[in-house]
Amino acid sequence: MDVVSTDEVPPAERFAYWREVISKLAVPYDLRCDPRVENGFWAHAGFSAFGPVRAALATVMPHSLHRTPKLIRQADPEVFEVVCTVCGGTVSQDGRSADLGGGDLVLLDPSRPYRIEPAPYIPLSRVLLLHTPRSLLLLPPKDMRSLTAVRIPGDQGVGALTSQFLLQLAQRMPELGPSDLLRLSTLTLEVLGTALAHALETESMVPPRTRQRALMAQIKAFIRNHLGDARLTPDAIASAHHISLRYLHKLFRQDGQTVAGYIRELRLEQCRRDLTDPRLCVRPIQAVAAQWGFTSPAHFSQVFRSVYGLSPRQFRHQTMRVHAD
Numbered sequence: 001m002d003v004v005s006t007d008e009v010p011p012a013e014r015f016a017y018w019r020e021v022i023s024k025l026a027v028p029y030d031l032r033c034d035p036r037v038e039n040g041f042w043a044h045a046g047f048s049a050f051g052p053v054r055a056a057l058a059t060v061m062p063h064s065l066h067r068t069p070k071l072i073r074q075a076d077p078e079v080f081e082v083v084c085t086v087c088g089g090t091v092s093q094d095g096r097s098a099d100l101g102g103g104d105l106v107l108l109d110p111s112r113p114y115r116i117e118p119a120p121y122i123p124l125s126r127v128l129l130l131h132t133p134r135s136l137l138l139l140p141p142k143d144m145r146s147l148t149a150v151r152i153p154g155d156q157g158v159g160a161l162t163s164q165f166l167l168q169l170a171q172r173m174p175e176l177g178p179s180d181l182l183r184l185s186t187l188t189l190e191v192l193g194t195a196l197a198h199a200l201e202t203e204s205m206v207p208p209r210t211r212q213r214a215l216m217a218q219i220k221a222f223i224r225n226h227l228g229d230a231r232l233t234p235d236a237i238a239s240a241h242h243i244s245l246r247y248l249h250k251l252f253r254q255d256g257q258t259v260a261g262y263i264r265e266l267r268l269e270q271c272r273r274d275l276t277d278p279r280l281c282v283r284p285i286q287a288v289a290a291q292w293g294f295t296s297p298a299h300f301s302q303v304f305r306s307v308y309g310l311s312p313r314q315f316r317h318q319t320m321r322v323h324a325d
Contacts, residue, residue: 002046002047002048003044003045003046003047004021004043004044004045004046004047005043005044005045006018006041006042006043006044007042007044011039011040011041012039014040014041014042014043015031015033015038015041015063018031018041018043018060019031021043021045022065025047025054025056025129025131027067027077027079027081027110027131028071028074028075029065029066029067029071030065030066030067030068030071031063031064031065031066032063032064032066033061033062033063033064034062034063037061037062037063041061041063042060042061042124043058043059043060043061044058044059044060045057045058045059045060046058046170046173046174048170048173048181049181050173050176050181050182050184050185050188051181051182051184051185051186052132052133052136052185053130053131053132053185053188053189054130054131054132055128055129055130055131055169055170055173056128056129057126057127057128057170057171057173058125058126058127058128058129059124059125059126060124060125060126060127061123061124061125062118062119062120062122062123062124062125063118064115064116064117064118065115065116066113066114066115067108067110067112067113067114067115068113069113072110072111072112072113076110076111077110077131078111078133078134078135079110079131079132079133079134080107080108080109080110080131080132080133080134080137080144081107081108081109081110081129081130081131082105082106082107082108082129082130082132082166082192083100083105083106083107083108083116083127083128083129083130084103084104084105084127084128084130084154084163084166084167085100085101085102085103085104085106085126085127085128085154086102086103086126086127086128086167087102087119087122087124087125087126087127088100088101088102088104088118088119088122088125089116089117089118089119089125089127090116090117090119091106091108091114091115091116091117091149092114092115092117092149093108093109093112093113093114093115093148093149094109094112094114094145094148094149096148096149096150097149098149098150098151099151100151101154101155102154102155103154103155103159103160103163103164103167104151104152104153104154104155104159104163105151105152105154105159105162105163105166105195106149106150106151106152107144107147107148107149107150107152107196108148108149109144109145109148112148114148114149128166128167128170130166130188130192132188132189132192136189137189137192137193137196138193138196138197138205138206138207138210139193139196139197139200139205143200144196146200147196147199147200150199152195152196152199157198157242158194158195158198158199158218159195159198159199161218161219161221161222161241162191162192162194162195162218164218164221164222164225165191165217165218165221166188166191166192168221168224168225169184169188187213187214187217190210190213190214190217191214191217191218193206193210193214194206194210194211194214194215195214212251212254215241215243215251216251216255218241219237219241219248219251220262222237222240222241223237223262223263223266224266227263227266227267227270227292227293228291228292228293229293230290230293230294230295232263232293234248234249234259234260237259263293264303267292267293267294268303268304268307268308270292271288271289271292271294271300271304271312272304272308272315274288274291274292275288275312275315275316275319276316276319278320281316281320285297285312285313285316288312289312300312
């Protein structure tokens with residue numbers, strides 16, 4: 001991931017610097033900013049590419065992005081843009097306008113004019129922009145056009161699960177290697193395609209295996225997001241995704257896993273990470289386990305030893321000794 005910040009740029013030059021940064025994205029914009037904000041403007045963003053998908057996760061002072069006819073005449077990158085808002089805003093295209101809340105998704109087509117406006121009451125806007133080649137999404141162009149600037153709610157159903165997956169992916173991009181990013185590009189396209197198909201009520205156009213893989217990605221994002229909740233059970237997961245418990249277990253069996261085993265694996269990894277962190281060395285082991293959903297200290301100690309070959313206490317002691325050396 002490439003990280004860009006205006007922190008080291010003189011205040012009077014920051015907005016011009018940010019415009020130059022944005023101009024190098026897959027989709028160049030005309031940026032506009034309130035003159036009162038422009039002097040001392042601030043922005044921080046991470047940019048990454050995984051396969052053909054390009055992503056930007058930005059936290060910025062309010063300004064608008066305009067995709068103008070002049071810019072379109074200069075170059076049409078032949079991509080679709082998916083916006084996932086963290087703090088809200090407004091998008092307009094094709095005679096439609098949508099007010100977005102946290103986690104909402106919206107599709108935009110850079111081959112036609114549009115604009116993205118920040119919410120006026122938010123001092124800092126946070127947004128995830130994804131650009132993907134038009135040919136790689138699964139829906140016909142005429143259907144895609146009917147979906148531009150249509151809000152896909154991020155607080156319920158498929159939209160919520162999709163935005164969780166995308167935002168978690170964006171936040172974890174610095175941890176991922178090139179091979180991970182390449183594999184995730186296919187999964188990301190499938191998740192996006194399924195969410196858009198759902199919004200159009202044309203899920204039948206998406207191949208069944210693609211729908212299953214997209215659903216699994218959403219389920220796993222949900223599990224990671226609720227990992228510390230001791231009430232995270234297969235029943236709760238199935239209910240949250242409006243599927244039967246039997247079907248949930250079938251999905252995991254097809255991946256060579258079990259639901260409980262997957263949850264336990266993630267929880268143990270988080271505990272292992274915390275037990276190796278010198279900043280947490282005085283935190284009771286029981287508290288570490290409870291934070292990640294283990295309600296029984298004895299059970300936690302047993303499963304930890306079975307995976308790592310040492311009790312949690314022995315593991316922490318060994319790790320702290322290495323740090324001390």
